[in-house]
Amino acid sequence: MGPIAKLLAQRISLGLLLLFFVSILVFVGTSILPGDVAQQILGQSATPEALANLRAELGVNDPPITRYFDWLGGILTGDLGTALTSGQSINEAIGNRLGNTLFLAGCAAMVAVPLSIFLGLLAVRYRERWPDKLISATTLTTISMPEFVLGYILMFIFGVQLRWFSPTAVGYRPDADFLTRLESIALPVMVLTLVVLAHMMRMTRAAILNVMQSAYIETAELKGMSTFKVIRKHAFPNAISPIVNVVMLNLAYLVVGVVVVEVVFVYPGMGQYLVDHVTKRDLPVVQACGIIFAAIYIGLNLVADVVSILTNPRLRHPK
Amino acid sequence: MFVRIPFAAMLGLICTGLFFLVAIFAPLLAPYGYDEVVSNGFWDPASSEYLLGTDGIGRDLLSRIIYGLRTTIWIATLATLLSFTTGSVLGFLAAVTGGWVDQALSRFVDLMMSIPSLIFALVILSITPISVTVLILVIGLLDSTRVYRLARAVAVDITVMDYVEAARLRGEKTAWIIFREILPNALSPLVAEMGLRFIFSVLFISTLSFLGLGIQPPQADLGGIVRENAEGLTYGIGAALYPALTIALLAISVNLVADWVLARTTSLKGGRG
Numbered sequence: 001m002g003p004i005a006k007l008l009a010q011r012i013s014l015g016l017l018l019l020f021f022v023s024i025l026v027f028v029g030t031s032i033l034p035g036d037v038a039q040q041i042l043g044q045s046a047t048p049e050a051l052a053n054l055r056a057e058l059g060v061n062d063p064p065i066t067r068y069f070d071w072l073g074g075i076l077t078g079d080l081g082t083a084l085t086s087g088q089s090i091n092e093a094i095g096n097r098l099g100n101t102l103f104l105a106g107c108a109a110m111v112a113v114p115l116s117i118f119l120g121l122l123a124v125r126y127r128e129r130w131p132d133k134l135i136s137a138t139t140l141t142t143i144s145m146p147e148f149v150l151g152y153i154l155m156f157i158f159g160v161q162l163r164w165f166s167p168t169a170v171g172y173r174p175d176a177d178f179l180t181r182l183e184s185i186a187l188p189v190m191v192l193t194l195v196v197l198a199h200m201m202r203m204t205r206a207a208i209l210n211v212m213q214s215a216y217i218e219t220a221e222l223k224g225m226s227t228f229k230v231i232r233k234h235a236f237p238n239a240i241s242p243i244v245n246v247v248m249l250n251l252a253y254l255v256v257g258v259v260v261v262e263v264v265f266v267y268p269g270m271g272q273y274l275v276d277h278v279t280k281r282d283l284p285v286v287q288a289c290g291i292i293f294a295a296i297y298i299g300l301n302l303v304a305d306v307v308s309i310l311t312n313p314r315l316r317h318p319k
Numbered sequence: 320m321f322v323r324i325p326f327a328a329m330l331g332l333i334c335t336g337l338f339f340l341v342a343i344f345a346p347l348l349a350p351y352g353y354d355e356v357v358s359n360g361f362w363d364p365a366s367s368e369y370l371l372g373t374d375g376i377g378r379d380l381l382s383r384i385i386y387g388l389r390t391t392i393w394i395a396t397l398a399t400l401l402s403f404t405t406g407s408v409l410g411f412l413a414a415v416t417g418g419w420v421d422q423a424l425s426r427f428v429d430l431m432m433s434i435p436s437l438i439f440a441l442v443i444l445s446i447t448p449i450s451v452t453v454l455i456l457v458i459g460l461l462d463s464t465r466v467y468r469l470a471r472a473v474a475v476d477i478t479v480m481d482y483v484e485a486a487r488l489r490g491e492k493t494a495w496i497i498f499r500e501i502l503p504n505a506l507s508p509l510v511a512e513m514g515l516r517f518i519f520s521v522l523f524i525s526t527l528s529f530l531g532l533g534i535q536p537p538q539a540d541l542g543g544i545v546r547e548n549a550e551g552l553t554y555g556i557g558a559a560l561y562p563a564l565t566i567a568l569l570a571i572s573v574n575l576v577a578d579w580v581l582a583r584t585t586s587l588k589g590g591r592g
Contacts, residue, residue: 021430029439030446140578144570146522148529148545149563152552160555167553256435260526264549274438275530278445286445293438301433 007309015302022294023075026287027068071287080288085280090288093273098292100174101262101269104185105254108192112254113247116197120204124212125227135205139198147257151191151264159187169267188265195257196250203250207242211235241312248304252297259293324579331575338388338569345389351379353386354537362548362556371561374548383544384562388569390540394455395520401459402516406466407509411497413467414474425471428464436461437526444532454533458523462516469512473505480504514577518570525566541566 042050062070074081080090123132142150159167165186172184211217212235220230259271266272270289277285324332341348350370351357358369358377365372371380413421431439440457447453477483483500491499525542527533534540539547541562548559 018430018433022434025430025434026442029443140574141567141571144518144574145567146526146529146542148526148542149567152545152549152559152563156552156557156560160552252435256437259437259441260530263530274441275532278441279531281445283445286442290434290438290442294434297435297438298433 004310008306011302011305011309015298019295019298022298023072023291024068026290026294027071028064030283030287031064031067075288075291081284083277083282083285085277085282090285093285094270094288094292096174097268097270097273100172100267101258101271103174103181104188104262104267104269105192105251105258107182107185108189108196108254109251111189112193112196112200112250115193116200117204117243117247119197120201120208121231123201123205124208125231127209135201139202142194142198143202147191147195147260148264150194151188151261154187154190155264158190169265172267185265185267188261188267191261191264192254192257196254199253200246200250203246204243207246208235208239210242211239214238241308244307244311245304248300248307252300252304255293255296255300327575328579331572331579334568334572335576338572339392341385342389342392345385349379349382349385351382353383353539354378355382362551362558372558374544374558375551380544380548380558380561383539384541384565387539387541387544387562388565390534390538391521391524391542391566391569394451394458394524394534394540395517397455398458398462398520398524399513399517401455402462402466402520403509403513405460406463407470407502407505408497409463410467410470411474411501411505412493414471414478415493415496415501421471424467428467431461431464436523440523440527441530441532444527449532449535451534454524454527458520458527462519462523466509466512466516470505470509473508474501477501477504511577511581511583514573514580518573518577521566521570521573541569 042054071081078091080094082089083093119135123135126132155167158164166184167187169184169188172181174181208231212231217230217234220234221227225233258269259274261267262269262271263275270292274286274289274293277289356377357379358373360373361375361377363369363373363377369379369381371384374380374383409424413424439461443457444453447457478501483496486496486500524533524540525545528540528542529546531546534543536543536547544562545559545566548556548562551558552560
C-alpha cells in the first residue's frame with residue numbers, strides 16, 4: 001500500500017471511529033439527562049398506568065446497553081426506527097427531506113464558493129484600500145447577525161415590499177421543474193450565501209495574505225511582476241490547500257445554517273423536521289436527525305483533511 | 320496612561336455601554352410592563368403613545384424589546400461566565416497535569432466539537448425540561464469547549480517557564496500553580512476572547528428562542544420577540560424587524576470592541592506568536 005493510500009485509510013477510519021463515539025454521545029446524552037420521555041409526551045396529568053405502558057412501549061425499561069445496540073444496529077442496516085408522535089417510519093419522512101436540504105445547501109454552495117474566493121482575492125489585491133475596507137465592514141455586519149435576522153430582513157425587503165421573489169418556500173415541490181424550484185428557494189439561498197460568504201471571504205483573505213508574506217513572493221514582486229500575476233502564479237498554488245480547507249469548513253457550517261433558514265422560510269427539509277420534533281419531544285426522530293447532521297459534518301471535515309493532504313506534499317510525509 | 324481609542328472601537332464601546340445600561344435599568348425605562356396588554360388592536364402602527372407600535376396581541380413593542388434585551392444580555396453574560404470558568408480551569412488543569420488527564424479532556428473536547436453546537440443543543444433540549452437554568456448550562460458548557468482549547472494552548476506555553484518550574488520545586492499544589500502562576504499570565508488573551516464568546520452566546524440564545532426552544536412565553540428575549548411577530552411580515556408589518564435589528568446592533572457593537580482588544584493583545588504579545 002502506498003503512503004498516500006495508507007494515510008487516507010487512516011483518516012477515514014479515524015472519521016468512522018469519531019462517528020461511532022458521536023453516536024454514543026447522542027444516545028447516552030439523551031438517556032442519562034434528567035427528564036422522563038413518557039412524562040414529557042403524555043404531560044403532567046397522565047395516569048401511572050399510561051406512563052408505565054408508554055415506557056414499556058418505548059423500551060425505556062430495557063438496560064441502556066441493549067437499547068443502544070438495538071438502535072445502532074437499526075441505523076447500520078438503514079432502519080432509523082419509527083417516530084413516536086405519528087407512528088410513521090422515519091426513513092420515509094427523511095428520504096425526501098434530506099434531498100431537499102442537500103439541494104438548498106448545494107445551490108447556496110454553488111453561489112457562495114466562487115464568489116467568496118473572488119472577493120477574497122479582491123480584498124488582498126486592494127488591501128487597506130476602500131474595496132478591502134468595504135468587504136471587511138460587510139463581513140463584520142453579516143457575521144454579527146444570526147441567520148434568522150438576515151432571513152427576515154431579506155424576506156421583508158425582497159419578498160414582501162419589492163415582490164421580486166416568493167417570500168416563503170412553502171410552495172416548494174421537489175418534482176417541479178428546475179426553474180420553479182430555483183425561484184422558490186432564491187431567498188433562502190441568498191441568506192445562506194451571505195452567512196457563509198463572510199466567514200469564507202475572511203478566511204480566504206487571511207490564507208492568501210499569509211502566503212503573500214513569504215520570501216518568494218517578495219522576490220517575485222522585486223523582479224517586477226504585476227500583482228495579479230504574482231497572485232496567480234505564486235500565491236494561489238500555495239494557498240489552494242488552506243482555501244480548500246476554508247471551503248469545506250464553511251460547507252460544514254452551511255449544514256447548521258440550513259436548520260434555521262429552513263424554519264424561517266418554511267422549507268420542507270431536514271432542519272424543519274428536526275426542530276419540529278424537538279418541540280414535540282419525539283426522541284427517535286431527534287436522535288436520527290442528530291446522527292445524520294453529525295455524519296455530514298464529520299464527512300465534510302474529513303474531505304477537507306484529505307484534500308489538504310493531497311494538495312500539500314509537505315503533509316504527505318509526517319515526521 | 321492615556322490610550323488612543325480608534326473611532327470604530329469607541330463607537331462600539333459607547334453602544335455596548337448603552338445596551339448594558341438599558342438592560343440594567345429596564346424597569347425604569349420601559350413605558351409599559353413586558354406582558355401588559357395596552358391596546359385592543361394588533362400591530363398598531365408607531366405613535367407618540369407607542370413609539371414602536373404594538374405587537375400581535377396589543378402589547379407595547381418598545382417595552383417588550385427593552386425587557387427582551389435584558390433577558391438576552393443576562394443569559395448571555397451568565398453563559399459566558401460559566402463557559403470561561405469551566406473552560407479555563409479545565410484547560411489550565413490539562414496543561415499543568417499533562418498525561419492522561421490532558422489526553423482524556425482533550426479527546427472529549429474534540430468529540431464535543433465534532434458535532435455542530437446547535438444540533439447538539441437541539442438533541443439535549445429534546446429531553447430536558449426547558450428553563451433558564453438549563454439554557455444557560457447548555458450554552459455555557461457547549462461554548463466552554465472553545466475556551467478550553469484556547470486556555471490549554473496558552474497555558475502549555477506558560478508551564479515551561481522557569482517561574483512555574485520554581486513553584487513546582489517549592490512544592491506548591493496544582494491549584495496554587497493554576498491560580499497564582501498561570502492565570503495572571505494567561506489573562507490577556509482570554510479576556511480578548513471573552514467578547515467573541517459573549518456574541519456567540521447572544522446569537523445562540525436568540526436562535527434557540529427563535530426556534531421556540533429557548534425562553535418560553537409570556538417571558539421573551541429578543542429572539543423570542545422576533546418569533547412572535549414574524550407572522551406579521553408576510554402582511555407587510557415590520558414589527559419583527561425591530562428586535563431583529565436590536566440583536567444585530569448588540570452583536571456588532573460588541574464585535575467592534577472585541578476586534579480592537581484582540582488586535583491590541585496580539586500586538587502586545589510581540590514575537591511570541
